[in-house]
Ligand SMILES: NC(=O)c1ccc[n+]([C@@H]2O[C@H](COP(=O)([O-])OP(=O)(O)OC[C@H]3O[C@@H](n4cnc5c(N)ncnc54)[C@H](O)[C@@H]3O)[C@@H](O)[C@H]2O)c1
C-alpha cells in the first residue's frame with residue numbers, strides 16, 4: 001500500500017510516533033494510501049526547519065531568485081499535471097472535467113501570480129512638514145513575518161493550499177502546511193515539486209494529520225509560529241482563534257457560507273438557471289461559494305424552479321474518470337451521513353423535494369461511493385434550519401419574493417456572509433443591490449469568476465480578513481514605517 005509521508009526540511013520522513021491513517025477514495029470506498037499521522041513532535045521539527053530556512057538561505061536569497069524559484073514550482077506543477085490530476089481525483093472523487101479546469105491549473109497559477117505580483121511592488125513614501133521647516137521623509141517597507149502555518153480544507157485541496165502558500169513564500173516567509181486529512185496527496189506531490197525545483201530545505205514543509213489533539217492543533221499552538229492562515233469551517237476557525245490568542249498571533253480566516261442567489265424577473269432566465277445549476281452543484285456543492293439559498297422574483301418562480309430541477313435531474317453523476325461525468329461523490333461517507341441527515345431534516349421541516357433528495361443507483365464499484373443526488377427544495381420558511389445551516393452538498397432551496405427590498409432582507413438574513421450571486425439585466429439595480437449585500441464577494445450574472453488581484457473573503461461567520469493581490473501581501477508581511485527628519 002502506498003505511504004504518504006511528511007515532508008520536513010526537504011525530505012520525506014516517517015511520522016515521529018510511527019502512526020498512519022487510511023486515505024479513502026470516496027467514489028469507490030477503497031483505501032488508496034496510508035498517511036503519516038503527524039503529531040506535536042513532527043510540527044516541532046517542521047517549525048524548526050522553517051525557522052532555520054527563514055534565517056538562512058531563504059531569508060538571504062535575493063528577491064528575484066526567490067521569485068524565480070516559485071516560477072519553477074508553478075512550472076513543476078504543470079509538468080506533472082496528470083499526476084496532480086489523478087491524485088486530486090482519487091482523494092476527492094472530483095470529475096476530471098472540474099479538476100482539470102479548476103484545481104490543478106489554479107494550483108500552478110497561484111505561484112505564477114504571486115511571484116509576478118511581488119515583482120511589481122513599490123514602496124510608499126510621504127514627505128512630512130516639520131515646525132522648523134526642514135521636513136521629514138516617511139517611507140514604508142514590507143518585511144516577511146517569519147514562519148506561517150497554513151491549514152487547509154478538502155474541497156479544493158491544491159487550489160486552497162497554494163492560494164496561501166504562494167503569497168506567504170513570495171512575501172519571504174517559510175511555511176508549515178497541514179492539509180486536510182481527507183486530501184493529503186496533492187500536498188505531498190507539491191513537496192516533490194519543491195524539492196525538484198531546488199527550493200532550499202525547510203522553506204515548504206507538510207505535516208499530515210488531524211485537527212484537535214493532532215498536527216493541526218499543535219501547529220496553531222506552537223510558540224514559534226508567527227501567523228496562521230486557515231480555510232475551513234467556522235467552528236474550526238473559532239477553535240483556532242482561541243489557540244492563537246495566548247501568543248496574539250496574526251490570523252486570516254476563510255470560513256463557511258450559506259450563500260444567497262437572487263434572481264430578478266428581468267434576468268435572462270436560461271442564463272440564471274444555468275448559472276444557478278453551476279453555483280449550487282459544482283464540485284458536488286462543496287465550494288464555500290456555492291448557493292444554497294436561492295430567492296426568485298415571483299413572476300418567474302415556477303419557470304425557474306422547473307428549469308433548475310430539470311438541470312439537477314439531467315446532471316450526469318458517476319465515475320469521476322469518465323469524461324462525461326459532471327458530478328462525483330461527496331468527500332466521504334461521514335460527510336454523506338451529514339448531507340443525508342439534511343435530506344431528512346428538509347422533509348421533517350415540510351419541504352417539497354422538487355429534484356433529487358436521495359442516493360443515486362450507480363451499481364458496480366460506485367455502489368460503495370459517497371454519492372447523493374443533486375437536490376432542489378421549495379416550500380420552507382426563512383427560519384427553517386435548511387435555510388440557515390451550511391449543508392455543503394449539492395443542494396439548494398428556492399423561495400419566491402415580491403420586491404427588491406424583500407430580496408435584500410432575505411439574502412442578508414444569515415449568520416454567514418461570504419458571497420452572493422445576483423441575476424438581473426437592470427444595471428442600476430445590479431449596483432444598488434450589490435452594494436447592500438452583507439458579504440465580502442458579489443457576482444452579478446456570473447459566479448466564481450476569479451481575478452486573483454481582487455480581495456477575497458467573507459464577513460460575519462464567514463471569515464476574518466481578505467486575501468488576494470496586495471491584500472495577501474498585507475497579511476503575509478509586517479509593514480514598517482521609517483520616519484527620517486531631514
Ligand atoms: N471561505 C472560504 O474561502 C472557504 C473555502 C473553502 C472551504 N471553506 C469551508 O470549509 C469547510 C469544509 O472544509 P473542511 O470540512 O475541511 O473544514 P474543517 O474546518 O473541518 O477542516 C479544515 C482544516 O482544519 C483542520 N482542523 C480541524 N480542527 C482543527 C483544530 N482544532 N485546530 C487546527 N486545525 C484543525 C483540519 O484537519 C483541516 O486541515 C466548509 O465549511 C467550507 O465552507 C471556506
Ligand SMILES: O=C/C=C/C=C(\O)C(=O)O
Nearest residue numbers: 155156163287288289450
Ligand atoms: O471553497 C472555496 C473556494 C475558494 C476559492 C478561492 O479561495 C479562490 O478562488 O481563490
